[in-house]
Amino acid sequence: MWSGRPNAVVVDELADLKPGSAFDAGAGEGGDALWLAGRGWKVTAADLSAVALERAADAAAQREVSVDWRRVDLTRDPVPGSYDLVTASYLHLPTERRSRLFARLAAAVAPGGTLLIVGHHPSDADSGVHRPDLADIGWTAEDLAQSLPSGWVVDTCATRARTEHGADGDECTVHDAVLRAHRES
Structure with a gap:
């Protein structure tokens, strides 16, 4: 179903990081995990x-x-370990479940490590691209930056535009919410 390629935001945000241990939450068919592993990361990847x-x-x-x-349900099960990098791209969860999951992901980042979470921005509800109910999952x-506990430094807190094809096949602009932060040592 998916391309097998890494998400562009993942590549842009992580290309310069020194490899270490990584956890990819909601890995799907593995595009991000495979890219990280190919760059020398020791990757654990989880999906339902x-x-x-x-x-x-x-x-x-x-x-x-x-x-x-x-195969892990990260909304119920703990993240298995502590990592230099924890990443999640486009996890589609209702607000309450998402908040608990993102807190678990942040807790799995080792001191000095990086957290990267990318998702659909709620402004895309009228973009022309089919999205689940963005009022609840966007x-x-x-x-997200405001929800981080003390001890975190936000490196990227942005809304990024990109082009995608809508349901009618026409190109349209969509937006990603991007948070990259690192845990203080």
């Missing part, structure tokens, strides 16, 4: 979908990269 994880594992084998794939980077 067994089918997506199977496809991701097949892609990893073809690319000859190693990723620890885990969020702004500013809201």
